[in-house]
Amino acid sequence: MRGRQLGDLLPRETAERLRGEIETCAATSQPIRYEQTSELDGEERVFEVALAPVPTADGRSVRVVGSARDLTERRKGEQQLRQAQKMEVVGQLTGGVAHDFNNLLQVVKGNLELLSAELAPVMTPAIAKRLRDAMAGTDRGAKLTRQLLAFSRRQPLAPKPTDVGALVAAMSDLFDRTLGETIEVEITRDPGGWTALVDPAQLENAVLNLAINGRDAMPGGGRLAIAVRHLAAGAREGERIAISVTDVGCGMPQSVLSRVFEPFFSTKPEGRGTGLGLPQVQGFIEQSQGRIAIESAPGEGTTVRLFLPRSHAEAAPEADAEAPPAPAQGERILLLEDDDAVRSSVADLVASLGYDVTAVGSTREAVALLESGRAFDLLLSDVVMPGSPTPPDFARLARAKSPDLKVLFMSGYAENVIVHQGRIDADVHLIQKPYRKDQLAQALRGLLEGPPASVAAEAAAPLRILLVEDEPLIAMSLVELLTSFGHSATEARNASTAKKAIQGGEPFDLLLTDLGLPDDDGAALAEWCRRERPGLPVVFSTGRDGFEAPPAIAEGGRFAIVTKPFDAATLRDALEACAGRRG
Ligand SMILES: Nc1ncnc2c1ncn2[C@@H]1O[C@H](COP(=O)(O)OP(=O)(O)O)[C@@H](O)[C@H]1O
Numbered sequence: 329m330r331g332r333q334l335g336d337l338l339p340r341e342t343a344e345r346l347r348g349e350i351e352t353c354a355a356t357s358q359p360i361r362y363e364q365t366s367e368l369d370g371e372e373r374v375f376e377v378a379l380a381p382v383p384t385a386d387g388r389s390v391r392v393v394g395s396a397r398d399l400t401e402r403r404k405g406e407q408q409l410r411q412a413q414k415m416e417v418v419g420q421l422t423g424g425v426a427h428d429f430n431n432l433l434q435v436v437k438g439n440l441e442l443l444s445a446e447l448a449p450v451m452t453p454a455i456a457k458r459l460r461d462a463m464a465g466t467d468r469g470a471k472l473t474r475q476l477l478a479f480s481r482r483q484p485l486a487p488k489p490t491d492v493g494a495l496v497a498a499m500s501d502l503f504d505r506t507l508g509e510t511i512e513v514e515i516t517r518d519p520g521g522w523t524a525l526v527d528p529a530q531l532e533n534a535v536l537n538l539a540i541n542g543r544d545a546m547p548g549g550g551r552l553a554i555a556v557r558h559l560a561a562g563a564r565e566g567e568r569i570a571i572s573v574t575d576v577g578c579g580m581p582q583s584v585l586s587r588v589f590e591p592f593f594s595t596k597p598e599g600r601g602t603g604l605g606l607p608q609v610q611g612f613i614e615q616s617q618g619r620i621a622i623e624s625a626p627g628e629g630t631t632v633r634l635f636l637p638r639s640h641a642e643a644a645p646e647a648d649a650e651a652p653p654a655p656a657q658g659e660r661i662l663l664l665e666d667d668d669a670v671r672s673s674v675a676d677l678v679a680s681l682g683y684d685v686t687a688v689g690s691t692r693e694a695v696a697l698l699e700s701g702r703a704f705d706l707l708l709s710d711v712v713m714p715g716s717p718t719p720p721d722f723a724r725l726a727r728a729k730s731p732d733l734k735v736l737f738m739s740g741y742a743e744n745v746i747v748h749q750g751r752i753d754a755d756v757h758l759i760q761k762p763y764r765k766d767q768l769a770q771a772l773r774g775l776l777e778g779p780p781a782s783v784a785a786e787a788a789a790p791l792r793i794l795l796v797e798d799e800p801l802i803a804m805s806l807v808e809l810l811t812s813f814g815h816s817a818t819e820a821r822n823a824s825t826a827k828k829a830i831q832g833g834e835p836f837d838l839l840l841t842d843l844g845l846p847d848d849d850g851a852a853l854a855e856w857c858r859r860e861r862p863g864l865p866v867v868f869s870t871g872r873d874g875f876e877a878p879p880a881i882a883e884g885g886r887f888a889i890v891t892k893p894f895d896a897a898t899l900r901d902a903l904e905a906c907a908g909r910r911g
């Protein structure tokens with residue numbers, strides 16, 4: 329570079345400043361150090377410039393020696409670290425808030441359920457609607473906390489070996505329904521069906537989130553390409569599965585792209601965007617040992633890629649709707665429903681499944697049928713009907729006559745609780761209205777193939793439960809729920825009271841404990857109880873997430889985890905599964 333002018337090498341402003349600084353350095357004989365940002369080859373770079381005066385041999389003047397160090401990469405690294413630290417703090421904060429919020433929701437939800445049971449005798453459509461609306465509010469709250477927990481990577485996940493390509497391909501109907509007609513979806517996948525160890529429901533949710541973002545980026549409609557590719561192992565990573573979602577929409581400028589993972593960052597109008605989509609997807613994918621990458625440019629569309637490590641476990645067989653239930657073998661079903669239109673459509677549906685249906689419109693007719701000596705394998709009944717006996721009472725009557733009769737109630741939400749509360753016979757099953765045909769088919773099959781009702785009913789004796797919960801409001805509603813299931817509860821507010829109850833020799837069938845107790849950890853308490861009472865079933869209730877039962881608990885007997893806020897049915901299922909009364 330000898331003999332060249334500064335201005336030839338550097339942008340004009342940079343060169344001018346440098347010349348000035350050199351003059352100052354020479355004039356003052358003081359070293360100078362400063363930072364300079366310049367655009368070089370179209371990229372902004374940061375330099376640290378150091379100038380030092382060196383006296384000439386004769387000592388009468390100075391030469392200035394200078395150096396410049398490129399700090400760009402280091403600055404980028406620092407910036408990323410700061411961003412990561414910020415996200416870490418935000419994550420801890422939201423995780424903490426979500427945890428407390430879940431506790432509050434549990435209180436509200438539990439009380440609403442109890443309230444609707446208590447209001448059953450005076451239930452009017454208006455009251456039912458208010459209860460439903462309030463309940464829907466708690467559900468939305470629960471959804472929001474779930475998103476926040478996902479973002480803070482503390483969402484409870486249920487990973488299973490999953491055929492990712494098949495999962496995405498099976499979403500095609502869902503895309504058609506949610507994205508609308510103006511969006512054309514094209515799904516491609518590599519053959520061979522690699523699996524990843526991932527929570528399938530959450531993966532679906534993540535892909536759907538990306539597809540919806542793609543739709544929003546193409547307000548005039550367009551094409552959305554979704555691809556599942558198998559990636560061979562590279563130098564730094566093993567085999568991976570990549571899911572890409574590509575739109576030809578508006579794209580993002582750098583200023584948006586750099587913020588998309590911030591929670592609540594959204595460019596969409598109030599009410600359209602929550603700004604939780606991408607943070608949730610990122611949290612989930614990283615919690616699943618994967619990675620997310622986005623490529624986007626204004627006007628050129630966007631590609632979001634999710635990478636998941638390949639797993640060599642066999643994909644779990646699809647347990648739900650996919651596999652049609654075993655065909656009916658002409659089992660006899662008594663259908664009890666007072667609404668003519670509903671009765672005839674349900675009768676058609678049940679008959680189309682291959683069952684032998686007898687339909688009646690009142691419990692009185694049903695009683696007459698029984699008395700005439702007709703026998704049935706299953707009673708499918710509405711819950712609330714005018715006249716007496718009530719359907720639950722009729723079911724009891726019928727069961728007294730033929731103990732192996734299976735009972736399936738069809739109920740809307742408010743009625744749901746009535747049944748749970750009004751009964752001691754725990755072996756009543758419910759299908760929630762509105763249900764789909766396959767759900768009904770599944771429920772009927774499950775019941776008819778399950779153990780004889782008489783055995784199940786015997787198993788459903790009341791449980792003596794040791795309940796450890798420090799939040800008085802939650803404890804209160806839990807006790808009521810447990811009693812409404814027909815169980816009895818001994819309450820303890822902390823671990824030491826619970827231990828005393830155990831040492832006192834009180835008989836317990838099950839321990840139901842919160843994880844965060846004032847004087848100990850719920851898991852540690854459970855381990856202690858297991859040592860005192862080997863095999864004691866344990867149900868953990870937690871607002872904390874990603875909790876895994878300690879090995880001593882997992883291996884030494886039955887246990888379950890319910891995540892707050894949970895509803896009555898979830899708790900009941902957990903108790904039953906734990907007490908060994910399922911399957
Ligand atoms: N496919 C996309 N094309 C263009 N912009 C996108 C795309 N996906 C996300 N964005 C931008 O990222 C922002 C954050 O996305 P997200 O976290 O899903 O929240 P929301 O969709 O609720 O706004 C969006 O508001 C939008 O500006």
Ligand SMILES: [Mg+2]
Pocket residue numbers: 537540541601603604605606
């Ligand atoms: Mg979104």
